[in-house]
Amino acid sequence: MSSPSAPATAKNAYSRALPTHISVVDxxxxxxxxxxxxxxxxxxxxxxxxxxxxxxxxxxNVEREEYRKIIRLNALTAIRELCLCMLQHKATVTFPINQEHFDYLLSLEGPGESTFMNGKKFSNLLRRRQSADDASADAIFNHAAPSIKAVWGDPAAQELFQRGLAKNMQDSAASFLDEIDRLAADKYTPTDVDILRARVRxxxxxxxxxxxxxxxxxxxxxxxxxxxxxxxxxxxxxxxxxxxxxxxxxxxxxxxxxxxxxxxxxxxxxxxxxxxxxxxxxxxxxxxxxxxxxxxxxxxxxxxxxxxxxxxxxxxxxxxxxxxxxxxxxxxxxxxxxxxxxxxxxxxxxxxxxxxxxxxxxxxxxxxxxxxxxx
The missing domain is CATH 3.40.50.300 (P-loop containing nucleotide triphosphate hydrolases)
Structure with missing residues (x-):
């Protein structure tokens, strides 16, 4: 940070001025x-x-398209956490037609977090029992979108969410899940509000x-x-x-x-x-x-x-x-x-x-x- 000194954040959150020298901490x-x-x-x-x-x-504006994959990944990760919560609490979907959607979302193994590494953003791969390259991540999300919408709208899932039992879901999850149709649209471009809510590690x-x-x-x-x-x-x-x-x-x-x-x-x-x-x-x-x-x-x-x-x-x-x-x-x-x-x-x-x-x-x-x- 240049003179005059001003705060700078680090993980949870350090702030420092640009030093005239750097010494090694114990x-x-x-x-x-x-x-x-x-x-x-x-x-x-x-x-x-x-x-x-x-x-x-x-x-x-430069990064807006990159954030599309990150936000879609956030939504998919959130609904999967909700499905896992339903399993933990032995809750079943209210409408039998949603069971197939529920099972499909659980089969999406480990949709990991998006990361921010040394100034560059990366979206971890979405996988359905096999690897998928980054180019296909949007296609996988679009295929999963109807299932996300069905499970999120199921009364049993909503009850667990409203009771606050899905504690591993990120705070912005509901806003993304409420708008799955918008997120899945071919011409979806994230707004500033979407980007603020996006989770990037x-x-x-x-x-x-x-x-x-x-x-x-x-x-x-x-x-x-x-x-x-x-x-x-x-x-x-x-x-x-x-x-x-x-x-x-x-x-x-x-x-x-x-x-x-x-x-x-x-x-x-x-x-x-x-x-x-x-x-x-x-x-x-x-x-x-x-x-x-x-x-x-x-x-x-x-x-x-x-x-x-x-x-x-x-x-x-x-x-x-x-x-x-x-x-x-x-x-x-x-x-x-x-x-x-x-x-x-x-x-x-x-x-x-x-x-x-x-x-x-x-x-x-x-x-x-x-x-x-x-x-």
Whole structure:
């Protein structure tokens, strides 16, 4: 990031100024934090980056066609997760005619995640008991579209989804599944809203550059997978600010790789590691408690925070719950001089993010003036 310093995100979400030098962080500490980052995906960090690109960059016109495959893959992955949830809960389709569709979707083995690797997007292959090249991915989706629509519209599937039992489905799944006909159309071109909702996993290091109110930001998006540790470890050094993105809606969800660990507890542990890291003790943090739209929906549907956070005794109300989460995150910090700036965010809401990005820009510039001794 060029001078003056500005925040840059990394997995769940590190932010740094472009260093005048790079020193290697203690490898054991880097590995420990990397392991935590591995487990803390889907916070909405990448969506924040997309919003900055829409608001202050060139948008997605160049990549729009690429996102078609990613969005279709998201939809297919989501419906398959719902089918697996129905199996887990021994639920059967309400209409017998949908059983064949249900079986077909289950036969689509492992429609993996889309990835974002070193600045290039890749759609993992869709497979139906054999490999398929990327060129045929659209054809496979189009063949599956009637089955997706049938199962998604089945009352039994809807009941499980509305009860929040399909916890591995991504938050944007319903919006894609509701519009399967549009997604399957021959001339389908993703909108900005579609792209914001698309789930893309990050590998490697990707760099983004934006100009916000005459300030040039160079943002390094750093993947947190174990194989990528050597790539992101140096970015802990020379941090001027950190943006940390946590999905507060994940309070009732557990890690895929360790179902005994609550996702939000895990995010709290990661936040504690960052706040108190020896190289980041004087670094301010901008905390995004994200996915407040999903949180509101879960609370309104009757999902009780106290069922997952036993020490919470307040009302199951958005204002009380978010105040509780703020206290939880702030209490992880053991460095008295550290400044933490809080924002409650809905990262897919461009209007809200426009205001927040502007506020973050003001905060960062104030930090720069303070660090330079000008205030």
């Amino acid at each position: 490898e054991r500490e880097a590995k420990r934090i990397s392991n935590a980052i591995d487990r803390a995906g889907e916070s909405g960090k990448t969506t924040v980056l997309k919003q900055i690109k829409i608001i202050h960059g060139e948008g997605f 990050t590998f490697g290091v990707t760099e983004h550059q934006f100009k916000i109110e005459l300030v040039t930001y160079r943002i390094f998006d750093v993947g947190g997978q174990r194989s990528q540790r050597q790539g992101w470890a140096p970015y802990f050094d020379d941090c001027s600010a950190i943006i940390f993105v946590a999905a507060v809606s994940s309070f009732d969800q557990y890690l895929r790789e360790d179902p005994s660990v609550n996702r939000l507890y895990d995010a709290l542990q990661l936040f504690e590691s960052i706040c108190n890291h020896r190289l980041l003790r004087s670094t301010s943090i901008i905390l995004f408690l994200n996915k407040i739209d999903v949180l509101k929906r879960k609370l309104a549907n009757g999902t009780r925070l106290s069922s997952y956070f036993k020490d919470y005794t307040g009302p199951n109300d958005y204002q009380y719950v978010t105040s509780y989460f703020q206290h939880l995150f702030f209490s992880q910090n053991k460095v008295p001089q550290k400044e933490i700036y809080l924002h409650l965010t809905h990262a897919t809401d461009t209007r809200q993010m426009r205001v927040i990005v502007s506020a973050v820009n003001v905060i960062v510039q104030r930090m720069n003036l303070k660090n330079s001794g000008l205030m």
